[in-house]
Amino acid sequence: MTKEIFYMSATGMAGAIRAGHLSARDVMQAHLSRIERINPKVNAIVTLHAEQAMAAAAAADEAQARGEPLGPLHGLPVAHKDLLPTKGMRTTFGSKVHENLVPAYSALVVERQQQAGAISIGKTNTPEFGAGSQTFNAVFGATRNPYDLSKTCGGSSGGSAVALATGMVALADGTDMGGSLRCPANFCNVVGLRPSFGRVPQVPALDGWDSLSVSGPMARNVEDLALYLSVMAGPDARDPLAIAEDGARFRAPLARDFKGARIAWSPGMGGLPVDKRVMRAIESQRQVFEDLGCVVEEACPDFRDAHEVFMALRAYAFELGLGAVMDQHPGVLKDTIVWNIEEGRKLGAAQLARADKLRTALFQRMHRFMQTYDFIVLPVNQVPPFPIEQQYVSEIDGVPMESYIEWMRSCYLVTATGHPAISLPCAFTDDGLPVGMQIVGRHQGEFALLQIAHAFEQATGVSARRPTIA
Numbered sequence: 176m177t178k179e180i181f182y183m184s185a186t187g188m189a190g191a192i193r194a195g196h197l198s199a200r201d202v203m204q205a206h207l208s209r210i211e212r213i214n215p216k217v218n219a220i221v222t223l224h225a226e227q228a229m230a231a232a233a234a235a236d237e238a239q240a241r242g243e244p245l246g247p248l249h250g251l252p253v254a255h256k257d258l259l260p261t262k263g264m265r266t267t268f269g270s271k272v273h274e275n276l277v278p279a280y281s282a283l284v285v286e287r288q289q290q291a292g293a294i295s296i297g298k299t300n301t302p303e304f305g306a307g308s309q310t311f312n313a314v315f316g317a318t319r320n321p322y323d324l325s326k327t328c329g330g331s332s333g334g335s336a337v338a339l340a341t342g343m344v345a346l347a348d349g350t351d352m353g354g355s356l357r358c359p360a361n362f363c364n365v366v367g368l369r370p371s372f373g374r375v376p377q378v379p380a381l382d383g384w385d386s387l388s389v390s391g392p393m394a395r396n397v398e399d400l401a402l403y404l405s406v407m408a409g410p411d412a413r414d415p416l417a418i419a420e421d422g423a424r425f426r427a428p429l430a431r432d433f434k435g436a437r438i439a440w441s442p443g444m445g446g447l448p449v450d451k452r453v454m455r456a457i458e459s460q461r462q463v464f465e466d467l468g469c470v471v472e473e474a475c476p477d478f479r480d481a482h483e484v485f486m487a488l489r490a491y492a493f494e495l496g497l498g499a500v501m502d503q504h505p506g507v508l509k510d511t512i513v514w515n516i517e518e519g520r521k522l523g524a525a526q527l528a529r530a531d532k533l534r535t536a537l538f539q540r541m542h543r544f545m546q547t548y549d550f551i552v553l554p555v556n557q558v559p560p561f562p563i564e565q566q567y568v569s570e571i572d573g574v575p576m577e578s579y580i581e582w583m584r585s586c587y588l589v590t591a592t593g594h595p596a597i598s599l600p601c602a603f604t605d606d607g608l609p610v611g612m613q614i615v616g617r618h619q620g621e622f623a624l625l626q627i628a629h630a631f632e633q634a635t636g637v638s639a640r641r642p643t644i645a
Contacts, residue, residue, distance in 0.1 A: 180205035181342035182641065185251055185399040188345055192239075192250040199239075199250030202345075203232035203294065206252045210296075210343045216324065216644060219337035220254055220344075221315040222265045222298040228252065231294045246292030247426070248406055251345040253288055256332050257298040258305050258350055259390070260379075261285050264295065269303040269312035272504050283378035284348060284390045284407050291406040299334030299347060304497060306512045308358045308556075308583050309566055310334060313509075317563055320362060321642035322608055326560035329362035331355040335393050336363035340642055346403050352388040352489065354555070354586025357598035360393055361555035361611030364640060366400045366628070367393045367598045369590070371619045375407045376414035381496055383415050387488055387590060396638050397599070397629040401425045404621065418619060425622060429629040434468030436627070439548040441475035447584055448571040450558045456602035456610035457554055463634050464552070476544045476551065480533040481591040482584065487522060487530040488591075489580075494519025511567075511579045534591060541592040542618065550627055551615040554585045555598045559608045585613065595621045599628045600638040 180188070180202055191197040207225050214220050235250045255261050258268055260278040262285075267273050281289075289295060300310050300318045310333025311317035318333045320326040321341050328337045332349025336359035339347050349356045351369040360367025372386040392403035408422030442457040443449055464471050493515040501508050501516050508516075545551075557571050568582035569575065576582050589596045594615050601612040614631075616624035632638050 181209045184396055185345040185394060186402055189247065189249060189251055193245060199232040199235040199294070200229065202250055203228055203252055206296070206343060206345070209341070213341045213343060213644065217319045217321055217337050217341060218316060219299055219318050219334040219341070220297050221257060221300045221334065224264060224295070224297055228294055228296040235292065235294065246290065247402060248288060248346070249292030251293050252296045253293040253346045253348070254297050254299045254335065254338055254344045255285050255295060256335055256347070256349045257301045258331075259285055259348065261295060261298065264298060266298060267314050269301045269305070269314060271313050271507055272500060274314050282390075283376055283411060287406050288348070293346070296344065299332070299338055301331045301334060303509050304512060305331040305350060305352070305355060306509070306515065307331065307567060307579060308354060310359070311566070319563055320560050321644045322364065323560065324644070325563060326608065327362065327563050327565070329359035329556070329560065332367070332393065333359045336360050336365050336367070339363070339365045339393055339395055341644060346399065347393050348390060348407070349393050350388060350390050351590070352492070353485065353580060353590055354583045356391050356393060357555050357586050357596060357613060358583065360598040362560045362609060364600045364609035364611070364638065364642075365393055365395050366397055366600065366638065367391070368400055368404065368621070368624075369596045370404065370408070370621055371418065371595045372593060373414065373416040373418040374595070374619070374621060376411035376417040378411055378413045380414070382492070385492060386416060386593060387485070387492060397625055397632050398429060401429060401625045425625065427622070429626050431626050431630070432468065433627065433630055436469045436550070437548045438464055438469045438471045439474035439476070439544070439551040440471050441473070441551060441553055444553055444585055444588070445475040445478060447557060448574040449554055449585075450572060452559050452604045453554050453557060453610055456604065457552070457612050460601055460612065460635070463631055467630055467634060474548065476592070477540045478588045479537070481537055481588040484530050484534045484537060485587045485591040486518075487526055488534070490515055490519035491522055491527060492519070494522075537591060538593055541594060545594070545617045549617070549623065553589070553613045553615065555611045555613040557582060557585050559604050559610060589613065589615055594618055595624055597624050597628050599631060600640070602637060603640070
């Protein structure tokens with residue numbers, strides 16, 4: 176057991192600590208040794224508090240010896256995306272603007288993990304201010320895909336996905352606006368969940384009414400993901416969109432019968448260009464759902480106007496969040512962020528009103544569609560991992576992309592609907608690159624989404640495959 180501590184499941188690891196088979200110090204030392212060996216190859220963890228983590232592990236063991244109550248994540252090493260403020264721990268947002276920032280407070284999602292007994296070991300890499308689905312920045316450089324070091328790990332929660340895939344942490348958090356939890360999970364053969372907005376309260380937030388960007392969990396398997404979500408989720412009066420439901424419900428058993436469950440099967444998403452390797456990987460798994468008893472039908476929601484809605488509201492969010500930063504630090508932000516801010520400044524009241532109106536209609540169409548279907552299966556990304564030197568995808572299957580984020584349509588069209596979505600290991604290309612599938616659930620239907628993902632995972636075992644980098 177000691178030899179492979181770093182690849183135990185988080186639930187198994189927590190259970191072993193609780194039962195006294197492992198100490199928090201054993202677990203922490205195994206992960207720190209793993210980081211020392213692996214991180215120089217992939218550059219996933221960019222700030223490391225090794226001494227503080229070992230001291231916290233010793234304190235966790237002492238508290239357990241005294242018989243104190245233990246949280247559900249007691250003794251587990253976790254890392255936080257470098258966009259999430261973490262008290263006393265350097266948090267750069269991947270930007271030269273905040274290269275030496277050490278916050279005096281933590282985001283609520285960080286606090287909840289620590290209150291549940293998790294031990295924060297450091298920060299994971301992200302593109303500057305989380306902009307783009309390729310993890311590189313001017314402060315720390317690029318994070319590499321552990322399945323092929325010449326490829327990207329995706330983004331923007333790229334460091335989190337790589338740290339998980341290589342056994343450097345038990346769990347890792349992230350954020351998702353247009354796919355930032357789903358894309359790197361897909362590229363690294365781990366699991367990432369974009370929850371419904373409000374499921375994980377956003378505190379603090381510049382815009383308390385923002386329903387595009389969410390925080391959420393990443394893990395190596397669905398059961399661990401559910402445990403992690405149970406800690407992150409739950410109401411908070413400071414978030415006006417927070418869902419008033421106790422997160423503990425996600426610790427209920429995930430097994431269920433899926434006989435008769437209806438699945439809309441749409442690997443092409445109604446005409447989006449999709450790389451043939453991705454299409455083949457997803458299509459190869461259709462029989463799994465049928466063997467589970469599901470009724471699988473070719474069907475796709477009407478995503479009409481979702482692109483326009485997302486692009487307008489994203490531009491608005493960039494102006495709101497980073498416009499002043501650009502003005503105060505001219506010439507510092509990368510050009511794609513500047514473009515997004517400038518697009519936000521072009522918006523008028525009529526365009527924002529139109530975006531809200533179109534998004535409402537989009538949600539209603541999606542709601543009606545989901546009265547017929549329990550789940551939708553889609554691609555996570557339209558392409559497999561691409562070269563690390565390439566900042567973004569400029570064309571897919573011969574179709575040119577109009578902006579640095581358009582290659583992420585398969586994720587951000589779902590974002591615009593407001594529905595929860597999970598990225599789940601699905602298959603591998605012939606040259607060994609991970610391909611995930613995106614399963615979308617009903618509005619605020621995360622538990623059912625976790626259940627179908629768990630059933631698929633148990634049937635296939637794809638998520639158990641580890642990178643050969645070790």
